[in-house]
Amino acid sequence: MTSIFRSEEMALCQLFLSSETAYNCVSELGEIGLVQFRDLNPDVNAFQKKFVHEIRRCEEMERKLRYLETEAEKDDIEIVDQGDNPEAPQPREMIDFEATFEKLENELREVNTNAETLKKNFLELTELKYVLEASQVFFAERDTEPSSNLSQNLLPAEEGPTQGPVQLGFVAGVIERSRMAMFERMLWRVCRGNAFVRRQDIPTPLPDPLTGQDLNKIVFLIFFQGEQLKVKVKKICEGCRSTLYPCPETAAERKEMIDGVKNRLEDLNTVLSQTNDHRHRVLVAAAKHLRVWFIKVRKIKGIYFTLNKFNFDVTNKCLIAEAWIPEIDLTRIKMALCKGAERSGSTMEPILNRMDTRTQPPTFHRRNRFTSGFQNLIDAYAICTYREINPGLFTTTTFPFLFAIMFGDCGHGIIMALFALYLVVKEKAIIAAKSKAEIFNMLFAGRYIILLMGLFSIYTGFIYNDVFSKSFNIFGSRFHVGNISRTAVLQDHKTQFMLNPADPTDYEATPYPMGMDPIWQLSLNKITFQNSFKMKISVIVGIIHMTFGIVLSFLNYRHFKKTIDIVFQFIPQIIFLMGLFGYLCFLVVYKWFNYSGLNDSPFLGHLKKIIATVKILTCTPNQYNVQVTLILICLIMVPILLLPKPLILKKQHEKRMKLRSRESHAYEQDIGEPEEEEEKFEFSEVFIHQAIHTIEFVLGCISHTASYLRLWALSLAHAQLSEVLWMMIFRIVKYGNRVYNGVSNLRRLVLLNYSNFSGYGRFVSILTHSSITLISFIRWSSAQNSCMVKGTLLSPSVLSILLMLKMSKYIRTDFTSTSDDKTVHILSRYHYPDIKKMILDIIYIPNQII
Incomplete structure (x- = not known):
């Protein structure tokens, strides 16, 4: 403990x-993890330490392992992690590791270089094949077109010498599709329209040998006249990063060249396949031991870092x-x-x-698995000094409880608790999986925090009587509505009814057993009541939390025997806090105990005056004197917090210096390293520090109290957002019969075809069952509120009897009520052979009340 x-x-x-x-000794201590070594060589440069050479060797091995890991991830090879924790290898094993890693790296780099060269050659041959095929098409079109002056003058004959006065040249190549428009514009402007371009898209994307990205490219042929245009065209092709390929002039030569290119592509494809297989085998063999190698190398590095x-x-x-x-x-x-x-x-x-x-x-x-998350939460703000009380112990309760006050929803709390419970149950499998998802790992690290937040939210949800922003009438409302005609409730929506707590016909004069009365769900002043309640609860819990923190500081002062801090820190702080904010909490609780809904509170009459003026108002004869006394005492505590401690510390320091000047300085020397010098005392620094601490405390009491109001504000925001969702989006209750019948018919249709579509049918059946249950739950919650309006609210005992009848006789029931005797009639219709339908119908009971 x-x-x-x-x-x-x-x-x-x-x-x-x-x-x-x-x-080996440092290795064993590292496995335990309970030793923190001090650096005895703080003035020595890092490059001049004893084992710097070994650390560099370890860093070089880590670099090679990271290279192997990167290459394995590129090929989607799973890196085996068996969860082992091998011992640190002996120093002589570093030579074997270095040789193994060097061999693997050189082999892999050689394979990658060869593969890159082969891919580049493969890309060039593929592009050349498309160029030759496209040129065949272009020249074949020339031969089939009718004679014209253009065709006679542009191209030379395939079988003989040129028969016209004009001799045209051409170049062929490949360019990326994104550069083609710019390429054509530049050709037109530089050649002034004297170049003729033919183009054809390559049907399949071609992979880049360097980056591996798929590129869409286009084959082009450019026809021109004269050597000057030829030089210009080639320079433009070079500037636009296109690739030019040789193209024979005759069809026979082109066909022969295409056949040769195809043969070479087949050979290259075979060699590439073998190269990739060899690379894959090397990476698979390395991936089996990669994690173990990483652990061993890092342990060696850590040992030598410690030995330095x-x-x-x-x-x-x-x-x-x-x-x-x-x-x-x-x-x-x-x-x-x-x-x-x-x-x-x-x-x-x-x-x-x-x-x-x-x-x-x-x-x-x-730490353990449970306290680790809470301790990390505390350490994120500050780490306790040596032997101080650890607030992480109390945070295991206070943090999830404060969250639950803010959250306060039983339904959402169940969802949160189930999610965290799944993480807790499956934690061994999740840890073994070594997930790299940062957000999931963060949630998994706080699984116990989330679990407690969910459980506390379920508790506060029962206190607020809030389940998905709806109230449960578990014990029966303590308010009763008299005989009201159906027309007044359902047709005249402007009709309002006031329930008087002082009237025994409206209120039983006993509180709801647990939490809020569900009648508040239908009240017009629901928000006003809940805001007042949650705001006061937030302030009271916040003041208790702050007081508990000051009490912990007292326990620390007593442990370290700091009498000055107890007298001039703890006592003034607790008096200041209790004099102002403790008195505020006392007034709230006093009002709750002495003024109920049966009588008027004198506090309410002063509310507007308190807001509008700073005058001290009272409700009892001696309250004014008490409040003035408390304010004066709190004002006196401020200079007590500020002045005595620095003055006393200054006097003690002067006394200590006088004693030190009279005694010898022999005790300042020790056998080992000299002790760290005592921190120099500066009165100005101590006074400024104390002034800052006093101002922070005084202002912090106010600001922290206001900060605890966030619990109320966020709880209100959560409730109102759920209310908006119910009113604006979830309109299922209004159209409940249609949706319920539609989903039921869909379920029956799926069950009829279950044998033909077993997998799909099972999924849809589960989905429809879930939908029917959700709709029934929504309608049941709405029916509870409707029953309270109509004055036919079912008590838990009546509902239990109806459920028992339902389960025993498998009957479907209709409930009708009158404003006179409020009798309930049960009508038997037919039996249900299917137990699932019976259970769903039990959930469906309350909707028949409407």
């Missing part, structure tokens, strides 16, 4: 390790270290050191000596 309530007691110990055993914090003795045969160790684990640490020495095969046992020190130890809190 002590380790949870306060941080662990720590001891500063000195270790003497031989050079042979140091590595050690000091060597004069002979360089012994390493000296200083470390903080929990006192309760000293025996365990000694056993780990002995185990490390045995692994090294050394006859020299490690030496562990406890040191006396005045240095403040580090804070260490033990």
Whole structure:
């Protein structure tokens, strides 16, 4: 219990390790994870430390492993993680690791280089094939077209010399489709319309050998006249990053070239397939051990990083270290050191000596799966000083409870609790899966927080009587509505009824057993009542929470024997807080106990006056004197918080300096490293710090109280949003019969065809069953409210009897009520052989009341 309530007691110990055993001893201590080493070489440059060369070797191995991991992820190869935690390897094994990683990296880089070259050649041959095929089509179209001056003058004959006076040249190539428009405009402007372009889209995207992206490309042929235009056209092609390919002039040569390209493509495809298979085999073999290699290399690196914090003795045969160790684990640490020495095969046992020190130890809190999330929440704001009370212990209750006050919905709380419960039940499988989704990992780390928030929300939901923004009439409302005609309720919507708590015919004069009376769900002043209640509850809980924090500070002061802080910190703070805000909570509770709905409260008469003026108003004869006294006392506490502590600390410092000047300074020297010098006392700094602390406390009492009102505000926002959803979106209640009948017919249709569509039918059947249950729940909740309006509210006992009759006789019922005797008639219709229909019909009972 002590380790949870306060941080662990720590001891500063000195270790003497031989050079042979140091590595294995640090390895064993690292597996335990309970030792924090101090750096005894803070002034030494990082590049001048003893084991910097080994750390660099580990970083190089990590780089190679990251390269292998990246290549495996590119091929979607699963990296096997068996959840093992291997021991740190021996230093001599680093040579084997380096050789293995070097071999794998070189082999993989060579394969990647060859594959890249093959892919580039494959792309070029593929583009050349499309160019040759497109040129065949272009020239074939020339041969089939009728003679014209253009065709006679542009192209030379295929079978003989040119028969016209004009000799045309052409170039062929491939360009990306996105650059084609710009390419044509530039050709037109530079060549001034003297170049003729033919184009054809490549039907399939071609992969880029460097990036792997699929590119859409176009084959083009450009016809021109003269060498000058040829030079210009080639420069434009080069500037637009197009690729030019040779294209023979005769059809026979083109056909022969196409056949050769296709043969080469087949060969390249075979070689590429073999190369990819070899690369895949290498990566699969590496992926099996990749996680284990990562763990081993990082452990080696961590061990040498820790050894760099050690000091060597004069002979360089012994390493000296200083470390903080929990006192309760000293025996365990000694056993780990002995185990490390045995692994090294050394006859020299490690030496562990406890040191006396005045240095403040580090804070260490033990954690488990449950407290880890709450402790991380506390540490995100601040970490306690050594041996202070750990607020994480109390946060396991206060944080989810404050959230529940803000949330306050039983239905949503059940959903949240079920989600967190699933994470808790499946936590071993989820941990083994090693998910990389950051948001999911964050939710999984706080699974116990979410679980408690859901459970507390269910509790506060019962207190608020709020389930999806609807109230449950579990115990029967304590208010009663007299005989009201059906016309007045259903047709005249402007008719309003006032229920008088003082009238025994309207109110039973007994409170609702648990939570709010469900009649408030239909009240016009529902928001006013709930706002007042939730606002006061938020303030009261907030003041209790703040008071509890001040009480914890008192326990810390008493533990550290700080009498000054108890007298001039805790006492003025608690008086100030109770004098103002404690009195406010007292007035709220006093009003609840002494003024009910049966009589008028004098507080209400002063409400507008209190808001409009700063005058101190009273309701009892002596209240004015009490309130003035409390205000004066609170004002006096402010200078008491500010002045005495700095003045007393200054006087103590002067007295201590006088004693120190008379005594010798021998006690300032120690056997080991000199103790850290006492922090210098500066009165101005102490006074400024105390002034800031006083101002923060005084203003913080007001601002924190206002901050706790967020619980009320967010609870109101949640309730109102749900109300809007019910009124504006979820109109299922209004059209309940049609929706219910439609879903029921769909379910019957699915069941008839269940044998033909077993998988799909099962899914739709489950979906329709869920829909019918949800609709019945909505209609049941609405029926409860309607019953309260009509004065025929079913008590729990009557509802239980009806449910029992329903289950025993399998009957469908109709309920009718009159304004005279309010009798209930049960009409038997037919039996249900299907138990599922019977259960759904039981849920469906209350809707017949309407």
